[in-house]
Amino acid sequence: MAMSDRLQIRICPTCGSDKIRRVVRDIARKYEEQTYTVPKVGFYDCPHCGEKVYDHEAMLKIKEYSPAYHKADPILKA
Numbered sequence: 001m002a003m004s005d006r007l008q009i010r011i012c013p014t015c016g017s018d019k020i021r022r023v024v025r026d027i028a029r030k031y032e033e034q035t036y037t038v039p040k041v042g043f044y045d046c047p048h049c050g051e052k053v054y055d056h057e058a059m060l061k062i063k064e065y066s067p068a069y070h071k072a073d074p075i076l077k078a
């Protein structure tokens, strides 16, 4: 199956906890004075140390919503 490109994390890279798990949440990010929300981002969240790990898919989605990204690369602003 085509799951090979998805990051699989079972142990937190920061504290070694096996409680880290994948969650889907809206996240708020800030760029200069502007706050923007990226809806339904899938990432790994460690309840033990608070580490958050974003996979490639999540990073692409964050970029897609980022004002900085649109500013830097207007060609992608369809």
Ligand SMILES: [Zn+2]
Pocket: 012, 013, 014, 015, 016, 017, 020, 046, 047, 048, 049, 050, 051
């Ligand atoms: Zn951790």
